Amino acid sequence: xxxxxxxxxxxxxxxxxxxxxxxxxxxxxxxxxxxxxxxxxxxxxxxxxxxxxxxxxxxxxxxxxxxxxxxxxxxxxxxxxxxxxxxxxxxxxxxxxxxxxxxxxxxxxxxxxxxxx
Numbered sequence: 508x509x510x511x512x513x514x515x516x517x518x519x520x521x522x523x524x525x526x527x528x529x530x531x532x533x534x535x536x537x538x539x540x541x542x543x544x545x546x547x548x549x550x551x552x553x554x555x556x557x558x559x560x561x562x563x564x565x566x567x568x569x570x571x572x573x574x575x576x577x578x579x580x581x582x583x584x585x586x587x588x589x590x591x592x593x594x595x596x597x598x599x600x601x602x603x604x605x606x607x608x609x610x611x612x613x614x615x616x617x618x619x620x621x622x623x624x
Contacts, residue, residue: 510562511588514581517561522546523554530555530564534576 518524522544529540541551555575558564562581566573 511584513561514563514585514588517557517563520554520557522550523557526551526554527558527563530558530575531577534574536569536572536574538572540575 518527525544526540529535529543537548537551537555540555541548544551546554555564555566559566559575559578562578562584564575564581565578566575568574
């Protein structure tokens with residue numbers, strides 16, 4: 508299973524991130540991915556090895572070619588890492604909203620429409 512640090516490091520390179528996005532759209536060979544990025548096929552192969560090592564892609568043999576596709580385990584690790592921050596942010600938002608509601612209940616403002624009745 509992938510760990511979040513390896514996943515984030517692998518996605519830190521813009522070319523590698525683009526290759527990851529290409530593979531995420533559909534399974535691809537090295538040659539296919541190389542058509543869409545400004546680097547050589549050997550460089551694409553190296554980027555795919557890094558993505559595979561990080562657990563973001565896996566490969567399978569198809570004739571003499573390797574076909575790369577997303578590895579869901581790597582995405583699960585990345586999502587779990589990011590969800591920790593999202594959960595904290597939501598908890599803080601909930602606490603702030605509850606605090607604001609308690610303040611509003613303790614200090615009800617006057618309704619301007621009722622003042623002129």
